[in-house]
Amino acid sequence: MTNIDSVILDVTDADAAARFYRTAFDLDGLVVPRVSDAPSTGFRGFTLALTVAQPSTVDSLVATAVEAGATTIKPAAKSLWGYGAVVQAPDGTLWKVATSAKKDTGPATRRVDDVVLLLGVADVAASKRFYLDQGFTAAKSFGRMYVEFATAPGSITLALYRRRALAKTAGVSPEGTGSHRIAIVGDAGAFTDPDGFAWLTAASARPAA
Template sequence: MTSIESVTLEVADTAAAHSFYTTAFGLDTQIRLRASDAPTTGFRGFTLSLTVSQPATVNALVGAALEAGATPLKPAAKSLWGYGGVVRAPDGTIWKIATSAKKDTGPATRQIDEMVLLLGVADMAASKRFYTGQGLTVTKSVSRMYVEFASGPSPVKLALYRHRALAKDAGVTPDGTGSHRLLIGGDAGPFTDPDGFAWEAVKPALAP
């Protein structure tokens, strides 16, 4: 089954970015970093989401991110689907930290249950066809708004969201130019999708 094996963020300062991600979210091997000075402005067309178990953990991770230098985009708050907040990392990547739970069941932790890469797309039907053609398996599809793919043993789940809706969810305007500053690794690559997101060939990690 085709899935994401790695997510590489292209950043101006890899040492500073590594320090932020380990301090704020405890992410070390889950994402890769690559130096880049490719021009980019505004919304880069994607977000990364961290799903956790309860609101207290959302607050802990959002607070740690802000202390480490992140910029708040949406304060952590209740919604119809649960509880969450959005921040922009110092390198410009947008992160959403959320839970479907509305009440705490214990002390706050730093445990991350799932990481989701959300790509903003212009034509959902075309992008869905493209990715199924690359061997990805759809597990959830909501009209022309949202598509989710099976992740298998991958540390990162892939989902598609309409570009403007994703920007609104992140609390930013949908306009942006230049590089996505993102490289996705998978065993189906290399290719570039209809919205300009680049994939590279990465073999699945061997089971221990």
């Protein structure tokens, strides 16, 4: 099983970004900011999603994120699939916070059950084949629309979605140019996928001494 240990987000101010993520979501090292001036405009082609147990936990995390400086893209609301919201961090990263539950079954917590990295790709079938060749195992697959890969507990889940569909679910325009402003750190090796997403090993992700 191939796993994602963390994601590196390219930001203009690493200290400010670290403070935001520590305050908003407290993801315990799963998100690592680094300084970069790589040009990027519009949709960066990915979203990060936090899956939680109930609506009150969605509300708690979203409220904290907004207080820490995030912008609301989609206010929390019920949907066919449950309850969720989309916010944009000060560094520009889009975050979806959601639950499949429509009612609370207990007091609100701040527990995050899963972190999912959704990559917006041009051809889901082609990208799926690429990742299978890298050693990933498909756990869920819905034709040319969506693929989710198996992951170990505590690891970030990788999923592929059509780029335009992903932008629509996030509530933004699909247009965008330049850097994705993300690097993915895992045990699959160092490579760049067909849509330009860069993967690093833990060793290559470490800053030079």
